[in-house]
Amino acid sequence: MTEGPDLSLRELHLVLAVAEAHSFTDAAEASHLSQSALSRAVNNAERRIGARLFERTTRSVVLTPVGEELVRIARRLLDGHAQGMQEFALFRDGLGGVVRVAALPSVAATALPPLVADLRRDNPGVVVDITDTLAHLAVDLLVAGRVDFAITVPDDLPEGVAFRPLLQDRFHVAFRSDHAFHGRESVTWRELADEQVVTFGSASSLRALTDEAFARVGVAPATTVEAQNIAVIAGLIAAGLGVAAAPAQVLPLMAFARLESAELVDPTVDRTLGLAYVPGRSRSPAADYVERALIASRLDGSVG
Numbered sequence: 255m256t257e258g259p260d261l262s263l264r265e266l267h268l269v270l271a272v273a274e275a276h277s278f279t280d281a282a283e284a285s286h287l288s289q290s291a292l293s294r295a296v297n298n299a300e301r302r303i304g305a306r307l308f309e310r311t312t313r314s315v316v317l318t319p320v321g322e323e324l325v326r327i328a329r330r331l332l333d334g335h336a337q338g339m340q341e342f343a344l345f346r347d348g349l350g351g352v353v354r355v356a357a358l359p360s361v362a363a364t365a366l367p368p369l370v371a372d373l374r375r376d377n378p379g380v381v382v383d384i385t386d387t388l389a390h391l392a393v394d395l396l397v398a399g400r401v402d403f404a405i406t407v408p409d410d411l412p413e414g415v416a417f418r419p420l421l422q423d424r425f426h427v428a429f430r431s432d433h434a435f436h437g438r439e440s441v442t443w444r445e446l447a448d449e450q451v452v453t454f455g456s457a458s459s460l461r462a463l464t465d466e467a468f469a470r471v472g473v474a475p476a477t478t479v480e481a482q483n484i485a486v487i488a489g490l491i492a493a494g495l496g497v498a499a500a501p502a503q504v505l506p507l508m509a510f511a512r513l514e515s516a517e518l519v520d521p522t523v524d525r526t527l528g529l530a531y532v533p534g535r536s537r538s539p540a541a542d543y544v545e546r547a548l549i550a551s552r553l554d555g556s557v558g
Contacts, residue, residue: 259302263335266328268295269307273325276315341379351540354383356395357405358459359484360503361527362386365421365553366405373547380540389459396530402541404530405553407459411530419528421553423501425463426515428491428508435497435516442520447473450496455482460525464499467523488513501525527553 261269271281272292282292300307307321317325357366362384370382385392385401392404397412408417427446429435447468453475454460468474479495481487487498488508500508501524505515529548 259299259304261299261302263332265295265299266332268292269299269321270325270328270332272296272308272315273317273321278310278315346539351379351538352381352383353538353541353544354385354401355403355405355544356385356387356392356401358389358392358407358527359386360501360507361405361553364503364506365551369547369551369553373544377543380543382544388457390457393530396532399535402531402537403545405527405548406530408526408528408530409459409462414532415530416533417528417530418549419526420548421503421527422524423503423527425467425499425501425518425523425525426505427497427518428488428500428505428513428515429497430491430494431512431514433497433514436514438516440517440519443467443471443518443523444473444520446497446499446518447471447475449475450477450479451475452479452481452487452490452496452498454487454498454500455480457482460500460504463523463525467499467518467521470521484508485510503527 268281268285268287271285272278275281275284278289278292278296282289285292287295296307303320303324305320306318307324309316309318355366363386366382366384370384373380373382385395387395389406389409392401392406393411393415395401396404396415405420408419411417427435427441435441453464477496479490481490484500484504484507487500488511490496491498491508491513492511499518500515505513529545531545
């Protein structure tokens with residue numbers, strides 16, 4: 255492959271200035287150079303190219319065919335360079351770049367979308383890439399460096415991972431409208447234990463909290479149906495196969511099943527949701543910007 259001439263961006267700028275002004279005098283003035291300095295720069299460019307770029311007369315400066323081709327390529331290169339530097343400036347200032355977040359499904363589907371919409375409106379150059387997954391998998395992605403931070407629960411976090419609480423998410427019982435709990439504002443865990451309970455699978459962070467709540471009052475559901483997916487849980491309840499304990503952030507994902515809910519009490523049980531991160535790890539300015547927005551929102555769907 256033939257090796258091309260090595261011209262600097264400055265030289266391309268100067269060649270383009272002469273081509274657009276059709277005059278060395280006017281181009282030198284616009285470039286804040288003496289005419290002799292501009293002429294030397296163009297002559298050096300012509301020498302390295304091995305061809306004349308301009309036909310010079312006492313009245314005009316006209317591009318040669320070689321000059322016309324170089325100007326065409328120079329415009330493309332300089333436009334690309336300017337665009338690239340603009341993108342870098344946005345990245346540097348936290349106004350551009352991709353931010354990767356791992357989040358529990360309930361948070362990814364309810365609390366994050368309004369926040370991402372606000373971020374897109376205020377800073378369209380910042381792209382938030384959301385991975386919805388189980389709590390332990392979200393932390394695995396964080397530790398592996400595949401996400402900037404995780405929105406999860408503080409349970410069993412490995413050494414080196416810090417946690418900042420953002421939201422307390424209270425447990426409710428979800429049931430069909432024709433259930434005996436209809437019209438109730440609250441239901442006790444002991445009452446819940448008398449029902450057929452649809453439980454989340456053992457891989458879910460919710461399962462440990464419900465099991466712990468039953469243990470605190472010394473009871474356990476007589477019969478249970480187990481499922482992993484929130485939508486499946488809702489479908490099982492709608493089919494009359496039981497009721498389920500779920501945090502408030504999860505309930506909107508069950509809306510399609512037209513279920514009702516009541517707060518679970520004696521005791522009240524909250525799961526803590528927050529930001530898991532690795533202190534001291536380098537992150538992009540955009541990631542820092544998104545983190546600040548998350549902290550300001552407290553996961554309530556607003557950035558203000």
